[in-house]
Amino acid sequence: MKLASAVRGGDRAAVAKAISLAEDDPDSAGALMRALRPPRRAFVIGVTGPPGTGKSTLVGRLIDGYRRNGLKVGVVAVDPSSPITGGALLGDRIRMKAYSSDEGVFIRSMASRGWSGGLSRAASDALQILDSAGFEVTILETAGIGQADIEVVGIAHAVLVVLMPGMGDDVQASKAGLMEVGDVYVVNKSDLGGAGQMVSSLFAMLRGSKGRSPAVLTVSALKGEGIDRLMQATEAIRSRLDDGSEELKLRSIRGMVVEAAKAEAMRRVETSSTSKADALAKLVLEGKISVAEAAARLVQ
Ligand SMILES: Nc1nc2c(ncn2[C@@H]2O[C@H](COP(=O)(O)OP(=O)(O)O)[C@@H](O)[C@H]2O)c(=O)[nH]1
Ligand SMILES: [Mg+2]
Structure with missing residues (x-):
């Protein structure tokens, strides 16, 4: 298949076309996905959390961090249709522009339209397409509003849940499952104050989840503070992948199989x-x- 081999060759136009197929034409996308190699190389990071907590800003920091480490980064951002984050869409466009001259970065936004009709599959396919095209780190940003937005990050090797100060009650009240999915809980906007209190309530909430000990970090994505420690946390997970952790590899692939x-x-x-x-x-x-x-x- 011509498109598949162009994607494998890292052709950006082919990658864009392939992702559009995954979004708009499930039947052709199915044939394409079969023609591509099975996923195996990319380190997949899932970034979720309520709208406005600074996920996109943080993703920008992760892109910078991984580019500095010499890795190619592909991002799929699922923008919520909610008007609250109308600004985020604009923000994403601006960020997209900033990276448009860097061949090692590919950013794609998908409109969520309420996640009906297999958007999670489209997002999962898009990550596999980026993997096939040679992106070594792939990032999926979804707004953690509903169950589907949160569940899809299950395809990631590392899940970052992004929160901000003053959200303790909201998180506790939400039934959406944010407390179950995170490998790293990021309290962003530490520059605003109140981050310490948020960290304490997070620890209290996480005490209930047995057998899991996710990291809790405070950062300011805006000011670039705490990003090194966040990179260390994600790199620690990536090194397990490089060491051949079958459990971690299976977790991501199992998620992709389930979405498909x-x-x-x-x-x-x-x-x-x-x-x-x-x-x-x-x-x-x-x-x-x-x-x-x-x-x-x-x-x-
Ligand atoms: N004060 C402060 N604002 C931030 C920080 N990170 C992001 N923001 C702002 O929060 C708003 C939402 O950010 P965005 O990244 O679009 O959030 P998303 O909806 O979670 O993707 C924007 O106005 C950002 O500039 C931070 O660390 N500190
Ligand atoms: Mg965003």
Whole structure:
């Protein structure tokens, strides 16, 4: 496949085209994804957290840090359609401009449109495309509003949850699962004060999650403070990957398989003929099979 080999050759236009396919045309994207090599090289960082906490600003710092280390960085930012972060979209564009002359950086924004219709699969595909194109670090930024936004960062080797001072109650009240996914909890905007209190309430909340000991760091993405320690934390995870940690590799690939499977199941439901659904419904009506069994057969 021509597009696949152009992507593998690192052709930027091909990468952009391939990601558009992943967003707009699941069928062709499926063929492309099969033609690409299985993911294996890139270190995948997931960045999530409520809107406005400074995720995009922090991603900019990570890009700078990894570029300084000589690594190529690809970013997929899923912008929430919520008007609260309208400014972030503009911010992303400005940042995109700043990197447009650096061949070692590729940034792509996707509109979330409420995550319906397999956007998490599109994001997962985009990360694999960037991997195939030779980006050594890939970053997925999603706004941690709903479960789907947060779940998708499960495809990352390292998950950063970005919060800011004064958010303790919001995080505690949210059922979205931010407290379960993080490898590193970043209290950003330390320049505003109140970060210490936020760190204490984070530790209190994390005490409940057994068997996990995520790091908690304070940074100011705006001022560039604490970024070295954050880089050390992510680099410690990346070195486990380089040491061949199969557990870590499996975790990311398992996440990608699950995202692709969810999208595939949805596609099968949507494209299944009404006659097949009708036939299954009839079997349920006749008491021959359960609804659950009919559902399983529908996606088979
Ligand atoms: N004071 C302060 N503001 C910050 C910091 N990091 C980001 N911001 C600001 O917070 C706003 C939201 O940042 P953005 O990165 O777009 O947040 P996102 O929605 O989480 O991606 C912007 O106005 C940033 O300039 C920080 O460390 N300190
Ligand atoms: Mg953002």
